[in-house]
Amino acid sequence: MDIRLLDRNDAPAYQALRLQALRESPDAFSASHEDEATRSIDEVAARIVPAADGSMCMFGIFESGALTGFVALVHPQRKKLRHGAELAGMYVAPALRRRGLGAVLLHAVIAHARSIDGVRQLGLGVNATNEAAKALYRSAGFVRWGVQPRALQIGNVFHDEEHLLLRLDVTG
Numbered sequence: 001m002d003i004r005l006l007d008r009n010d011a012p013a014y015q016a017l018r019l020q021a022l023r024e025s026p027d028a029f030s031a032s033h034e035d036e037a038t039r040s041i042d043e044v045a046a047r048i049v050p051a052a053d054g055s056m057c058m059f060g061i062f063e064s065g066a067l068t069g070f071v072a073l074v075h076p077q078r079k080k081l082r083h084g085a086e087l088a089g090m091y092v093a094p095a096l097r098r099r100g101l102g103a104v105l106l107h108a109v110i111a112h113a114r115s116i117d118g119v120r121q122l123g124l125g126v127n128a129t130n131e132a133a134k135a136l137y138r139s140a141g142f143v144r145w146g147v148q149p150r151a152l153q154i155g156n157v158f159h160d161e162e163h164l165l166l167r168l169d170v171t172g
């Protein structure tokens with residue numbers, strides 16, 4: 001198993017896995033398959049290459065050389081928001097779940113957030129019914145601070161989103 005930041009050469013593999021994620025777990029992402037299916041490889045590359053200003057990077061996890069999961073870290077650059085970062089778009093391919101890959105991705109993002117000067121907290125949003133992801137985040141110390149009712153509409157169904165936060169500047 002390898003974990004590293006994705007770069008432009010990973011764009012085809014990322015796009016294939018991302019579209020699989022949007023098809024297989026539509027409730028887990030705010031983007032839809034329809035939103036992303038027509039993106040060119042150049043557009044995808046621009047979205048995964050670490051941003052020059054540090055505002056975004058994407059970790060990928062590989063098994064036997066194949067991309068099997070990913071997660072993004074978003075770091076707003078505006079002065080009043082720079083103390084926070086957001087985790088987004090976490091996914092592990094179904095065949096490789098419950099083997100610790102999600103936890104490896106999560107801990108890589110947390111370590112990266114800790115390494116950014118001034119970042120004191122890491123936030124994320126998760127579908128309120130996503131028990132697997134909530135258990136994973138809880139195991140890393142994230143706590144729920146609120147719920148946005150009807151954050152997503154998928155077809156005729158509304159989904160609430162829980163907002164979780166991990167404070168990086170407190171221990172224990």
Ligand SMILES: CC(C)(COP(=O)(O)OP(=O)(O)OC[C@H]1O[C@@H](n2cnc3c(N)ncnc32)[C@H](O)[C@@H]1OP(=O)(O)O)[C@@H](O)C(=O)NCCC(=O)NCCS
Nearest residue numbers: 025028090091092097098099100101102103132133135136
């Ligand atoms: C959520 C997800 C990333 C977890 O990935 P994973 O590689 O299976 O997670 P791990 O094997 O590292 O699990 C770590 C811990 O998370 C919790 N967990 C993971 N899957 C779980 C499940 N299905 N049910 C209950 N707890 C679960 C457990 O505490 C687990 O530890 P354990 O296996 O020792 O009990 C994966 O299920 C996934 O990609 N789901 C679809 C997309 C998604 O929901 N993304 C999150 C969007 S916010």
